[in-house]
Amino acid sequence: MKANTFVGLSLSLLATLFLPGPLAPVAPDADKDTAFRWLDANEEAMRRVSLSIWNTPELALHEYKSSRELMAYLEANGFHLEKGVAGMPTAFIANYGSGKPVIAIYGEYDALVALSQKAVGSPGPVIEGAPGHGCGHNLIGAGAAGAAVAVSKWMEAATIKGTLRYYGTPAEEAIGGKGYMLEAGVFRDVDALIGWHPQDVTTASFQYSKAVASVRFKFKGVAAHASSAPQLGRSALKGVELTDIGVNFMREHIKEDARIHSVITNGGGQPNVVPAAAESWYYIRANKHEDVADMFEWVSEIARGAAMMTRTQVEIIVDDDSYQVLPNRAIAEAMDRNLRVVGPPKFSEEEKATARRMQEPLKKNIEIPLSERIEPLPETPGQGAFSTDMGNVSWNVPSQEFEVATYPYGAPIHSWQVTACSGMSIGQKGMMVAAKTLAATAIDLFKNPSLVETAKKDFEERKKGHPFHLLTPPNRRPPVFPESQ
């Protein structure tokens, strides 16, 4: 669900807004070196896990094999598992150590509809129409797991106190697994939560996302024969359409950063029957959740107005509600430092040639095949147009993520290029940079209580004056799909 709008920013606004400034020289660090060495030595196992997930791409809430793969890896490396949390069979928690602080890393592993693609430089599915890892979640899941194990090895060696935790979070692409996990209370004791995401650039992603609510409007009318007795019918479809019209009329009067978009998921049966049932599905977005909440109220009034106009009934169902991601300055700075310690991924001439072939269909005349630099850390947070299920978690736990280049510069997320690279050496290289950076940042958090403290202060500061109140009904339950054989 994450669009690479950061690219646009990096090319235009960033140039003027962000002052890179001279970077402080980075001192060598024996603790991090321990983790880096372990990762280098165990790269092959991580690669195998990431490719195993890539080879069996599973859709949201269907990630049975993928989650088992990750659980097996973590358990084999001494983590204690908690399976099927928050009512989702494919969600899990893996713990190492105990007590405070609790430093957590999250992993994702769900695939996308119809993005099946071979691990080659030209388009072509493995299985036509099958799912594919077009968002690189196989790299996230495996990279984060490798990082967790590396940190646990260091903790063991350095007898570090505290809990290291890996969150196996399903369904990022669809219903937002992290939201259900948050509501189940499983993040309650976490001091800091970190993660990463594949991108076409490498950066400590210091930015807000958009908040979003996913809402369905189910209209109920009265069926009637549309030719012989239209006056007896009350059209649910007209309710749906008048809601859309009302929303389009509303657009002039909402903020520039707001976005409302929808589809009609049920538009009636046959023309000769006045439709008694119809449904639309809306996303309501804005930079701030309070604007989403206001607009949700207004759009709901529009739907109720449409029901009144058409003498039908409307049921309003909020399926999901995500706050904008709260970035965390302290952790972002730590990530930025660690990225510079680890260094950006370096690609071979062959990999670059492949990337150039992948860029060709984009017709954008892009000069750089693969990013090999680290973007400057902006002074003030950027603003993305994407939304993610990290949003709500980031309002409850100090959280931050970074991005590492794993596919050709300028390629859109959710494309065959991303799927392909997520199964190739290009993606693996990015994953290793990510694993090291995650490990180094976790080590920073374990070693420096003041970092955790500063992160918490930044977190509290950004939340101030903005209550956290979701539009979704309390005690909602995720759907469960049994594993197919």
Place this chain on the structure above:
Amino acid sequence: MKANTFVGLSLSLLATLFLPGPLAPVAPDADKDTAFRWLDANEEAMRRVSLSIWNTPELALHEYKSSRELMAYLEANGFHLEKGVAGMPTAFIANYGSGKPVIAIYGEYDALVALSQKAVGSPGPVIEGAPGHGCGHNLIGAGAAGAAVAVSKWMEAATIKGTLRYYGTPAEEAIGGKGYMLEAGVFRDVDALIGWHPQDVTTASFQYSKAVASVRFKFKGVAAHASSAPQLGRSALKGVELTDIGVNFMREHIKEDARIHSVITNGGGQPNVVPAAAESWYYIRANKHEDVADMFEWVSEIARGAAMMTRTQVEIIVDDDSYQVLPNRAIAEAMDRNLRVVGPPKFSEEEKATARRMQEPLKKNIEIPLSERIEPLPETPGQGAFSTDMGNVSWNVPSQEFEVATYPYGAPIHSWQVTACSGMSIGQKGMMVAAKTLAATAIDLFKNPSLVETAKKDFEERKKGHPFHLLTPPNRRPPVFPESQ
């Protein structure tokens, strides 16, 4: 407000639906002859009144000169006047005699906007843009007045007991003066009310009209600069437009005979300000008032839904509400008989040549220049598409009217052709036929208590099961426009 939809009917439906049947031979009648002779002898005075009104066409509620002309004529002929009734300076009642029965004739005399036209066979205004008698109300007012005087002369001569009354009813074209008069109670003691209307055919108009409500939807929003702060504005115009959209969406689900039509009377000021005020004006019609009332409720819900959608307020104002005209079989039969006694108007070759010239711009290849026949009385009532302020009166008093040819066959009502003929001999001839028929029918009503009785029974029968309940607010007051000098 009366469209000549009867023409269409007379040419198509009537042919199949109405069985003319053999007409009973009509016996000579000394009473009616008295009246007819008086009318023939006094035609010139009536002509003068009708032309005087025609020459000073006055819009609804501005008919100061026209009403004075009629009052003077009636007073001079022995009628007692009651002026400025029902809060309208140009409404009046003229009485002759006293006691029961009360037989009444109504007259109209308001003109139409921008229909100024010379009394000639080709288009051309007397004063560009000025009002004109495009509905022939000058003929109605004068013809009815002449009939009333003729009947009073017969009553005097024959010492007939009872009250003969002339209702001077203003503003038929605009707000419906008769409605205000009805609500003021001035029709309460009437036993039968008769009248006539110019047309392109001659017929006892045995038909229903449509019921109609005239409604305004006043929206109130919030002004804001449309460029710098559109998000602070709430557009009243969008409320108006969404009402229109909702009504168009409703059309599929209303009865075939229903009609809803509207204009926007206030669509905002300058584009750079979000309109804080806007207004639309609706007519809601159907063959039955109960359907109008239902649709008024629905359209009101649509307007309220539109206000909800746009976060504006709406005020719903019913300016007028007219029931469909209830025809009266007994009186219609009397009128049909009397029309046949009097005979249709007969036109000269010159008049016919003029009428043919007037028909040319209509491009309809009409064979008949001027109707010189009497249409058959239909067995069951026809259904017109027009509405009139006689509607409500006809639900409270047994009422009936007929129509006499006063302008070229096929010409539309509210056209320059009608204005012209209403000031020419063509119109005068029709007026004389009308005056005699009105007089004869009044004489029938005075002489035959059983006719009044049958009329009342028919009246009660048609109303049965249909309560009379207006959508207009109680105690509404007509606007008053002072006489300009």
Place this chain on the structure above:
Amino acid sequence: MKANTFVGLSLSLLATLFLPGPLAPVAPDADKDTAFRWLDANEEAMRRVSLSIWNTPELALHEYKSSRELMAYLEANGFHLEKGVAGMPTAFIANYGSGKPVIAIYGEYDALVALSQKAVGSPGPVIEGAPGHGCGHNLIGAGAAGAAVAVSKWMEAATIKGTLRYYGTPAEEAIGGKGYMLEAGVFRDVDALIGWHPQDVTTASFQYSKAVASVRFKFKGVAAHASSAPQLGRSALKGVELTDIGVNFMREHIKEDARIHSVITNGGGQPNVVPAAAESWYYIRANKHEDVADMFEWVSEIARGAAMMTRTQVEIIVDDDSYQVLPNRAIAEAMDRNLRVVGPPKFSEEEKATARRMQEPLKKNIEIPLSERIEPLPETPGQGAFSTDMGNVSWNVPSQEFEVATYPYGAPIHSWQVTACSGMSIGQKGMMVAAKTLAATAIDLFKNPSLVETAKKDFEERKKGHPFHLLTPPNRRPPVFPESQ
């Protein structure tokens, strides 16, 4: 596709419009008696065919078993088969005899979606969600086949010259199989075509239906991420919606008898992508095909205007176009006489009790459980609100059908009540009346060349001035669905 709007007519308009008049006494007829006796003797075989079709309800173009059942019956009785005509595997023609005249009977046998119902007096499916014979086509197919065989037996016995033909016409409920057969030329040599339909009354159905065009509007836009780049998207769904709005705005300006109704068959995918594809499906109806053609042109302009408004493209696909059914006076009179010879179905007390139980959920307080009378033949044709694939055929061959009561009075067509009765003795009784009436009418047509001649004259008269020109593309081909195992 046939709604029982006739019921409404029989209760209201018919009462005033149609004059029954004294019926001519009917003389005994040995030819018809031959056919009637054969039918009585062979009722059981017909019953078996009708129940076999009823027990394996097959949807439009899937009627493999049902058509084989009918073909086997006709072939076994000496008819020559032509299978898979007009590109439809389930369409067939069965011939008996040769040369002129060609008198034809049509049969139908497709079922309806989700109308599965047990042959009992209370609601309850055989298989939840499965198809069912809610329009009684199993009775039509079997009854018509029995009639054909009975007539062939008489032809054989009486050595009658000419061709007797049975048209096995699939997909009446969906795409209109008869239309494709007509376009394939298979009706070209027919002198008269007769048929029947189950109803809640028994009548020579002397009426027009509505003409109808079935049209799809496929819009193509440009996909874009609806949050990060909505300005790059062009919404196909908005094209669909603006077409709907335009059509609702058009409604005020179409004729009273016109009907336009639609559904949205593709309303986009996920809200976060601007829909690049969307589709709506319209029925455009009116009493006259020329009005349908005019409105189709207007609606197409609306769709093109919507494409222009949204900068999308629209493809307009006319799937089907049916003229209003032309009734045939001569054949309708013959049918009316024959119905009176045969007599209406007579039901047992038990059957009536069952019918009453079936009427209960209708909550209409209907007095008659099952109609046992024959409605009067109207003087002038009625006007139904339904449409059927007989429409186009009736503009190319003199055609007429009648209706026989086969289910409870007042029950709607396409209801569980109809499905149930079509598998019960109630339906069988109606089917036998129908078979006899069809046989008698065919015998009339074979025996009286003047009847065929009068039918042709009436046919030519009704078509006069109205060219037959379909909106569907030439050489269109029906879809083919292979038989599932």
Place this chain on the structure above:
Amino acid sequence: MKANTFVGLSLSLLATLFLPGPLAPVAPDADKDTAFRWLDANEEAMRRVSLSIWNTPELALHEYKSSRELMAYLEANGFHLEKGVAGMPTAFIANYGSGKPVIAIYGEYDALVALSQKAVGSPGPVIEGAPGHGCGHNLIGAGAAGAAVAVSKWMEAATIKGTLRYYGTPAEEAIGGKGYMLEAGVFRDVDALIGWHPQDVTTASFQYSKAVASVRFKFKGVAAHASSAPQLGRSALKGVELTDIGVNFMREHIKEDARIHSVITNGGGQPNVVPAAAESWYYIRANKHEDVADMFEWVSEIARGAAMMTRTQVEIIVDDDSYQVLPNRAIAEAMDRNLRVVGPPKFSEEEKATARRMQEPLKKNIEIPLSERIEPLPETPGQGAFSTDMGNVSWNVPSQEFEVATYPYGAPIHSWQVTACSGMSIGQKGMMVAAKTLAATAIDLFKNPSLVETAKKDFEERKKGHPFHLLTPPNRRPPVFPESQ
């Protein structure tokens, strides 16, 4: 037509974006002192001119008295007049000197509808509903004229070569007089054009405005009686409404900075007639004119689509088309320096108390009654949401303006507060600061050819790649309103 959106900027964005930096010390300048002394000595005459215009507020193109007042003042001070330029009786040019360079100052003097207000601290019109100087153009006209004369005195004294020109530009509030003057070629030889505008802050207004096109959509349909023959009518109003709907549907797909807003200027006559004529009036705005041109094309396609949908015709009339104002860095820097030399207006305690009273109805809790500081000059141009007829001129002549505080901080432009202050000492003080700053900047331009050169380079740089092409028809003529007596 100029909204004070700068205020918002000065309070929020400016704080972060603009780096004030240390100001260079300003050396004394004998040339400017000459002009300043003349202005101080002749303040009373300027005051009289400004109050005379304020006392006879005249609407756009009606500024006969106001323009005469200014012409008389300039002529009396040695300027040569060119009257009635560009077809506008109230436009004029006043020249002093000759040859190159040509340095020009513009003045405005039209008033606003219904903003009549006394020169006091509480709301109350001089004449209810009469025009008023709610945009302070009386101060612009007189202040600019005073500055021109002061500069001419210096030129005379210092024997400076070149032409000093005063442009009397009418109708800024309505049709944009400067646009017609530009098209008449009267700005062709100007090297630099400067001006000022009253505001609630003092600043060298270094910012872009929005481009805007003013467009009318005139629909023509077919009238018909809406009850008896709606099918014959084609509603022009529906064309107008469908255009509005199409535009609202378009909103999702335009850029964030775009603004489209409209009103309905003709919504039909009476409901019973299908409207044959209707009209809407649109403003189409964006930060860049090329986006306005694109959107104009799209909105025009929407209107044509609406005409197609409703079977009406549409005429599209572009009344005005203004590019965004191009700011000029070189001149803005000179203005900023001169403002700091002159110093911001300083107000008395009494004036501040009055201003506080005027702020009360705004209910904004504003701390500053009147701004007495100079805003920092932003590094990069700001972006206003307003539009002005300086837009097109600024694409043809290097132009820049500044703003001086002349009314209470936080008061909206076009308010009674602005009208009042424009007739009070508060406004006069601002006008004097403006006159001195204009004079000083003109002197800079005359003395430093390199400043003119730099201004031209900046001008050329900003235009590069953006052709100047107006949407208005060539050779358009302004309307002329004769002077009323």
